[in-house]
Amino acid sequence: MASNTAPAIAVIGAGISGLSASARLRELGLQVQVMEKSRGLGGRSATRRIGHLGFDHGAQYLTVRESTLEKVLAPLIQRGVVALWEPNIVRLASDRMRSPGREAKRFVGVPGMSTLSRSLRGKSVVTLGTRISSVARLDDRAWTLSGEQGDVYGPFAGVIVTCPAPQAADLLADVSPDLARACAEVEMLPCWATMVAFDSPLQLDFDAAFVDDEVIAWAANESTKPGRSAQPECWTLHAAPAWSRDHLEKDADLISRDMVERFLDISGASSAEPTTRVAHRWRFARSAEPRAYGNLLDPIGRIGVAGDWTRGDRVEGAFMSGFRIADQLAILAGEMSG
Numbered sequence: 001m002a003s004n005t006a007p008a009i010a011v012i013g014a015g016i017s018g019l020s021a022s023a024r025l026r027e028l029g030l031q032v033q034v035m036e037k038s039r040g041l042g043g044r045s046a047t048r049r050i051g052h053l054g055f056d057h058g059a060q061y062l063t064v065r066e067s068t069l070e071k072v073l074a075p076l077i078q079r080g081v082v083a084l085w086e087p088n089i090v091r092l093a094s095d096r097m098r099s100p101g102r103e104a105k106r107f108v109g110v111p112g113m114s115t116l117s118r119s120l121r122g123k124s125v126v127t128l129g130t131r132i133s134s135v136a137r138l139d140d141r142a143w144t145l146s147g148e149q150g151d152v153y154g155p156f157a158g159v160i161v162t163c164p165a166p167q168a169a170d171l172l173a174d175v176s177p178d179l180a181r182a183c184a185e186v187e188m189l190p191c192w193a194t195m196v197a198f199d200s201p202l203q204l205d206f207d208a209a210f211v212d213d214e215v216i217a218w219a220a221n222e223s224t225k226p227g228r229s230a231q232p233e234c235w236t237l238h239a240a241p242a243w244s245r246d247h248l249e250k251d252a253d254l255i256s257r258d259m260v261e262r263f264l265d266i267s268g269a270s271s272a273e274p275t276t277r278v279a280h281r282w283r284f285a286r287s288a289e290p291r292a293y294g295n296l297l298d299p300i301g302r303i304g305v306a307g308d309w310t311r312g313d314r315v316e317g318a319f320m321s322g323f324r325i326a327d328q329l330a331i332l333a334g335e336m337s338g
């Protein structure tokens, strides 16, 4: 439990890594303030609402290998806010060949992936709608953060930056050149996501597909996930990285049209008419070459970096990176106040 005299740590970003770091810091007795530029939690693991429809437009599900995450998920599964999703999953090629998909236990938030972020947030203080534009050293014991409107936050005894690597590099350039350099080396690929609904079910013989195609890489019937409504039938489509990059600045409406047409063609449901069709551009979706980084914490400055890209580009990696850096920073903050 955090006391009022405990050192305060700033976390930039309320995605899975930032919320995991915040939860862990609080568990270790520190005060935390999370700053998030969007109006909601979850970052790339958020659920997008379009009218009364919900789409997991980023992360589709999470897989779990680490016991630390397993322990956090167990009570959420018991409460029904996280559940197993067991789709009939196939590999689909543009020549319409189907083969079974990889076996894995896939978990989803109920009724959307955002419930995972809301659960991780717990009682953490999160300031939404605030983009941090700079990080500055106040003196050798404290940091301040500035927002775009000239608003200043702090002092903080430590800072954890959890934005995607290229954005983290910009924030760190002046205050921690070594960390900034490590972030700047990471290439992150974009992804166009299209959310599409059909009043009449497509009646396809699969729930989700990894697609070997130039345009579409993934398709999932959201309505087959636990706790979602069956009508209308909602699908999330993800475009292939190269196609997303080549069409990154194209009009979103044209992108969604092209993606839906292509998906219907490949899946064999080409006569279906969508009732809703919206595209979302993820500029920094996944790193080009996923890898695991060692320690991304500057122990003297008590400033560090976390995020999925530091541990394998998945929800679980994001969670573990936040958890681990919180452990390391809590030790340093304890030494400082002791």
Ligand SMILES: Cc1cc2nc3c(=O)[nH]c(=O)nc-3n(C[C@H](O)[C@H](O)[C@H](O)COP(=O)(O)OP(=O)(O)OC[C@H]3O[C@@H](n4cnc5c(N)ncnc54)[C@H](O)[C@@H]3O)c2cc1C
Pocket (backbone or CB within 6 Å): 012, 013, 014, 015, 016, 017, 018, 035, 036, 037, 038, 041, 042, 043, 044, 045, 057, 058, 059, 060, 061, 062, 063, 130, 131, 132, 133, 162, 163, 164, 167, 191, 193, 238, 282, 284, 285, 286, 306, 307, 308, 309, 313, 314, 315, 316, 318
């Ligand atoms: C299309 C797509 C599909 C995916 N599918 C899967 C999947 O099926 N399974 C899986 O395990 N993983 C999947 N992933 C990966 C997963 O979404 C990520 O690993 C995870 O959500 C990353 O969490 P994070 O906290 O590291 O980063 P983010 O979610 O990106 O969080 C960073 C946060 O920082 C905020 N931010 C950025 N700059 C600032 C600033 N200057 N000031 C304040 N706030 C700022 C952002 O708004 C964001 O909320 C997918 C990702 C994408 C894009």
